[in-house]
Amino acid sequence: MAEEKDNKLSSYLERLKQQAATQQHYGGDITPEEAKMDMRDCPACGAGRAFEKGLTSCAYCGFVFMDIKLTDGVNIKKENNS
């Protein structure tokens, strides 16, 4: 009797473990990524984004990268508006 109960418990735990391991994560799995450098060229004229002229629009042809107005954050400041 006690053995049967033990079996039931261990099989329950085994099932729980299986389920926990195979259950799909909310938001998907994390794939480890390396650090990388990327850049967004102006799709209209191909120029790089110039730091002095701000981040929101292209300094050469005026293409608008972002419609929003930047506010002060940790790494981006108000001055980065074009």
Add this chain to the structure above:
Amino acid sequence: MFGFFNKKYDNPALLEEMKTRQERWFAFLDKLEARMQELTTAAIPGLREIFDQDADPYKRAHSNMLQGLLGQINHMRQKANDIKDEQIIDFVYQAEAMVPAVTSTVGRDYHNRIMNFRMACLNRHYIFDEKLNKCIQRLQLAAGERDLERAYQEQLRAFESIRDKFSCRQCGGNITIEKMFFIDTYVTCPFCHSQNTFSPSTGARMILHDARALAEQRTAHLRRAYEKSDPREPELEKVYLRAMIDEWNKIIPDMAEENEKFYQRLLREQYFHHFK
């Protein structure tokens, strides 16, 4: 005058009922406790195993299993609460309504007995609840602590090795990243002044996520000192919180201002925890 109050009241059936109810309640909780302990003890090695095997940076497989087990334990708590309401509390109210008024001698005797029955049952339930909380704690602490310090040092070394290796996507000039970033950041090319976007690796992003836990691990001796003090000493907690926030700022210097606000809030909350 009419001898109403001196009329002998005797209800052996009620006494018998109380006795059997109490015995049944005790036996029920004994059984539930045994099952709870059995489940906890059997589950701990599995929890540890799944924690070690879990490759997910947030350890979500472990968290799934832990939540499943806590659900089981909480189900037992719910069951005990339901039975207590049905079999003990309801019965006590019924019995109190049935026996003579508490102002009469015989009534007082019966009310005392009912009170004793009630206290015995509720005390037993309290003990059960304490044991249940212990089980929950054992399950939560089963996996042990992650070695966050090692992961952090690894990431620092990894960053040192890659910080000079990037080049501007526009002109190809070398870019040296001045400090460690934990989120995507604009980096300006020193040659053509184009904005490049630097994306840190997953490991570096996790530092931001684990920074507080790491700071807590580093200052664990201060927390233990505070938790050992009896009654708990608010000054010791303050020392611990200050040290923890300082460590946190050392790991993520960008968030120092926000962490300081958080520290001030924790201090304000202290007044509630240590209200005298």
